[in-house]
Amino acid sequence: MVTIQETELKDKGILAVRTAQKLGRPILISEVHQMDSIDPLSFFNSGSVRYFGERFYWKDPSEEVVLIGIGISKQIQSDQATDRFFHVEEEWRNFLKDGLIFNPFNENGLGPVMFGGFSFDPLKEKTNLWSNYADSLFHVPKYMLTLVKGQTFLTTNIVCTPNDDYSLFEEEMNERTQLLSSLNLKQDTDMKPAKLLEMKEISPQQWKQTVDDVVEELKTGSLKKVVLARELRLLFDSHVKADVILENLYNQQRDSFIFVFESNGNCFIGATPERLVKKQGENVFSTCLAGSIRRGKNEEEDNILGKTLLNDQKNISEHAFVVEMIKEALEESCEEIILPEKPQLMKIRDIQHLYTPVIGKCQKDASLLLLVERLHPTPALGGLPKQDAVEKIRQVEELDRGFYAAPLGWVDYRGNGEFSVSIRSGLIQGKEASLFAGCGVVANSDSESEYLETSLKFTPMLRALGGN
Numbered sequence: 001m002v003t004i005q006e007t008e009l010k011d012k013g014i015l016a017v018r019t020a021q022k023l024g025r026p027i028l029i030s031e032v033h034q035m036d037s038i039d040p041l042s043f044f045n046s047g048s049v050r051y052f053g054e055r056f057y058w059k060d061p062s063e064e065v066v067l068i069g070i071g072i073s074k075q076i077q078s079d080q081a082t083d084r085f086f087h088v089e090e091e092w093r094n095f096l097k098d099g100l101i102f103n104p105f106n107e108n109g110l111g112p113v114m115f116g117g118f119s120f121d122p123l124k125e126k127t128n129l130w131s132n133y134a135d136s137l138f139h140v141p142k143y144m145l146t147l148v149k150g151q152t153f154l155t156t157n158i159v160c161t162p163n164d165d166y167s168l169f170e171e172e173m174n175e176r177t178q179l180l181s182s183l184n185l186k187q188d189t190d191m192k193p194a195k196l197l198e199m200k201e202i203s204p205q206q207w208k209q210t211v212d213d214v215v216e217e218l219k220t221g222s223l224k225k226v227v228l229a230r231e232l233r234l235l236f237d238s239h240v241k242a243d244v245i246l247e248n249l250y251n252q253q254r255d256s257f258i259f260v261f262e263s264n265g266n267c268f269i270g271a272t273p274e275r276l277v278k279k280q281g282e283n284v285f286s287t288c289l290a291g292s293i294r295r296g297k298n299e300e301e302d303n304i305l306g307k308t309l310l311n312d313q314k315n316i317s318e319h320a321f322v323v324e325m326i327k328e329a330l331e332e333s334c335e336e337i338i339l340p341e342k343p344q345l346m347k348i349r350d351i352q353h354l355y356t357p358v359i360g361k362c363q364k365d366a367s368l369l370l371l372v373e374r375l376h377p378t379p380a381l382g383g384l385p386k387q388d389a390v391e392k393i394r395q396v397e398e399l400d401r402g403f404y405a406a407p408l409g410w411v412d413y414r415g416n417g418e419f420s421v422s423i424r425s426g427l428i429q430g431k432e433a434s435l436f437a438g439c440g441v442v443a444n445s446d447s448e449s450e451y452l453e454t455s456l457k458f459t460p461m462l463r464a465l466g467g468n
Ligand SMILES: C=C(O[C@@H]1C=C(C(=O)O)C=C[C@H]1O)C(=O)O
Pocket: 227, 229, 274, 289, 290, 291, 292, 353, 380, 381, 405, 423, 424, 436, 437, 438, 439, 440, 457
């Protein structure tokens, strides 16, 4: 059993109540403990009953930072379309203001962290599909496990109002003790995978027609590239459990960012190879990822396919649009930008992509959310020119993208954090799941091969859900 010395929280609690009363508003109290190692998936599972719908999971490809949040101590959400990045930032800063943070460690991803993201396009007409996710939605967890540099930490966040008294902390301490003592005891004993009954592609013929129409426009107009996505809907015999799918993704897609973001009983989950932006002090990292081909059946075929991709003019120009835009966007915030001249290959389990890593140096206190705003959507997910492409997608795409293809990630109270582009993902709603996949359409695209490319991009999620 994992235990924490509780006496400290008592003293901190008294201080927090006094501060909340003095300021006449809620105050955050956050404390970080170093722990013996805890298996992240069992920590996630320990919240599966009591905190169902209030959990998140995050890992980057090299597992530099793994975060698991359970419970919600603060929700930041808005459907406001204008200045949405700025408003989230402002609310986050206000929430942290005068907070009592007890964190003696220097690692990133400790103490108060907000986890969440943004919808792809807040101006797109909404359907019921994403009704449980506001256009901007972030959770500050009650409990968060952080694995960083081989060490394990537990953050506890409590919001205390002027009307609270010390009993709040007694209740919180009991809750935390219960959570920690339940680790390794499977909470939800019925972990058998849901069986896939039906798989339905949403309007594939119409989607191909849309690709053809957009190709015609690209040949004559000022638009250079538009990313078009489609949906695959799955029906199961019982509720799909996030815990089961997460474990599958963890075993099958280790080289990717893996994320789970629950909201009101729904679960957005995926394994994406694409970083939007990471900020660590003054260092900024981004990724240009566009241009795709399948993996080979053996090493020889795989190498031939890789070479074909590296030399394919259509894919090279699709990729170049992304490099150009990311470079320009980062130049607004960074002094120094380093990127290789030519793309290399990123090989993940089912697909290989053209890949250009980008590194920049910015002001130490530059805002990560401002970088996210400048970058989203890159031409890998939107198109070029950015605004016209987003408008075209809004007009012609049948799909309600919601959080698909949008920034998803975390920011800690020191301003460090990371956002991925939430592709290779799906939304789980009880016995149903919607999977999403898109591809870059340019003037010489062929709708049949774009259709096949999107089919390939469904594969990782389909396998994790037992459908492949
Ligand atoms: C849009 C997706 O992927 C994006 C589009 C790519 C392409 O067009 O080649 C490659 C990687 C991603 O940036 C997706 O997987 O849904």
